[in-house]
Each structure stands twice: as structure tokens, then as C-alpha cells.
Amino acid sequence: MTVPLRRLVRIRAGGLAALAAAFLFVVTEVAWAAVTDNMYPTYNASRPCRDDPDGGDGILSCQTDNREVYYYMDSGGTYELESPDRTIVSDMLRDDYAPTDLARHYDSSPTFSGDAETDIIYQEGSTNIGSSSDGVTWCNDAVDARRCDQQYIRIRGNGYYTPGLSCHETGHAVGLTHGQQADPKLNQTDSRLGCLQTPVSYGTGLGANNRENINGAY
Template sequence: MRPNVLQKAKRRVDGSGDGAARGSLGRRAAVPAVGLAALLVATGVAWAAATDNMVPTNNYNKGCYTGSADSGVVCQTDNAQVTYYMDSGGSNALENVDKNIVQKMMSSQYAPTDLSISYDSTPTWSGSSETDIYYAEATVPGSINGTTWCNDTASTYRCDQTYIRIEGGGFYTPGLSCHETGHAVGLLHGSNASPKLSKTNKALGCMRTPVNYSEPLGSSNKENINGLY
């Protein structure tokens, strides 16, 4: 079931759930706005990714903020231990076929990276250890079929809990679920990358727009994830 949004809003208003109150114990500091690729090159680390499309980049350095389904904000997740939950009750529940798609995608695409991926069957909606990614099936604003946004900001570029919403009717594909999960860990579209790439460039893997049904994460995105986490 979805969390009680009013309760979460109250936590943010009274300050009991904000990033400063939770602190940053166990979290890495956010990468400076100079961009991940430039930082790694400057420190002598080899860089093999096709482009830097991990927030922040030279072409996207917006700070993370608590948004909504139509805000379009992209943030890093708050640490390498990523937990996720798929809505299992009510109008936003995923069908079993969609759950299987997400689980297989996470196992085959994100688990082999430096992220530690685990399913949280008893999700946490408050405190310092919130479930990192929440998947729901519901109508998405505008003409797109999937959206991602931060529901609880942790720091300048990091989010403590991210919501992913994808429409029903067959849109929970391996490619689109990979794409929205990419946003949940900080990956951007080609137009926000540094250097910029065409939105359909194959090097972007599942971060291409539009994304193919079975588009994998791709080696460049894996390099960006491993470089940060």
C-alpha cells in the first residue's frame, strides 16, 4: 500500500524528517557540481564511460528537492545499499507480471553494479532508513508513461526515498523500469549529460528516450554508477 502522504508532509513541516535531522552518517558526500567525469580524471582515475550522465553534470546541477510526479527532479540515492518495494495492495498495486519484470531487471541490470540491491517486503516510510525506491502503477502526468521523483530529500544531491510511477496496460517493461530506476540512482538523459548526447544515442542504454522494450542498462551507465557508489 502507498504511505500516508499527509503524515510524510507533516514530518517535513515539523522538521523531524528532514535531511539535517537525519544527518549523513554512513553516506558519502555529494559529488561537486564540476561533474563526475572531471572529478575522476582530476584524481587520476580512469574514465571509460561514453559520457557523464550522473547528476550533477556540467549540464545539470540542480539540487535535489522533494517534488511531485510532474517535477522532473533527478537525484542520487543516499547510499550504495538500495532497497526497493513494489506496491502490493490497492489501486497502485503492480500485477504479478509487472513485479516479475522489475525483479528480473534489478537482478540482471543493477545488482551486478557496485550498488547492493535488495527487496524490502516490509517498507519503511520514515526515519533514517527509509526504503529507497517505491514502485507504483498509476496514471502519469502528460504524455509520458513513467516518472520518477524524490519524496524525501537527504542532502544537496541525494534523496532518501524515491517514488517511481509507471502506467499499467503493459508499460511496466524491462526497458522502462530500467530507465526510471536509472533516474532513481541519479542517471540523466543524453541532453543533460556532459558531453551532451542525442537522446537516442545507443551508449545511453536504457536511459535513451524513447527506450526499447528490453533495453539493458549498458556499460556506460554502469561505469557512472560504479564511479559514484
């Protein structure tokens, strides 16, 4: 007698869970105000996240591994960011990413191995950047098909470290895509893409669509 009783209880619990899920789905739909889904993976960008070569290969593919984002800016050596560049990145994170659900932490003693690496490493340099690009973001340590433990951002020197471009590459490092990888697709220069426009102008900010997509994912 006890077996069918348990089964009945399970079905009831399952039914409630389904009802709750349906309710949450409706609430999510109402709250969703984004113009397009440009958070990887999308219908138009679904290649699995994986480790890229140094300098990346231009295929954008990963979210960061959680909402606590630790970052580091190279402060010496080949890829050092000069003081004005560091200020631009800090101000950009404060102005554009503070209003998102991502928590940002500067990591003055970065970790480059293990399973809790510093999430974003900002570099200034041009090694392996294609001639048509001003900056690139790549995954150094994929956790699974969707998330990366450590991403590198490399932007050319001599004036390329702008608020707009650093916002753009940081967007890639947390999973945001260009308009042509979004669903529905948008023109690469659609202003609703905020700093994920390609190309991006000097002071373009994150914008509401990207904020919605970040907050939906983290």
C-alpha cells in the same frame, strides 16, 4: 621550538596527501571508460535535489543516499503491480543492476518515515503523469542537495512496465540522466545511453556507460 616543528610535520603530511590525491586522480582517469557523465549532478543538470510533488515535475535531480538500495513494489491498493510486472522488475534488477556496485535488497516491510526510508517504491498507475510520459521518478525526501532518501517510480498500467522502462526509471532513482543533461550532451536516442535513452524500447538494458557512471558514484 615545538610549534614550528609541528607546523613542519603538518606541511609534510599535507604534501603527502596532495601527492596521494594526484595519484588517485590519475588512476581514476585511466579507469574511466564512460562515454559521457550522466550521473547527477552534471555540468548540464545541477539543480539541487529536493522534495517533489506527487507524480514529480519532470525535473530529474537526485542520487540515492547510499549503495545499499532497498526497494518495494506496491502489492495492494491503488498502485499495485500485478505479478508479471513484479517479475519484470525483479528480473531487470538482477540482469541490469546486479553487475553494478549497487547492492539491491527487497524490503517486504517498507518504511515511509524517519531517516532510513525504503529507497525506491515502485508503483503502477498514471496519477499526475504528464500525457507525454509513460513513467516518472520523483524524490519524496531529499537528504541534501545531491541525495534523496526515498524515491518513487510510477509507471502506467497495461503493458508499460517493460524491462526497458523500469530500467530507465530505476536509473533516474539512482541519479542517471537523459542524454541532454549529460556532459558532454548526447542525442536523447543515442544507443550508448542504454536504457536511459528517451524513448526507450522494450528490452533495452543498462549498458556500459551507465554502469561506469553508477560505479563511479557509489
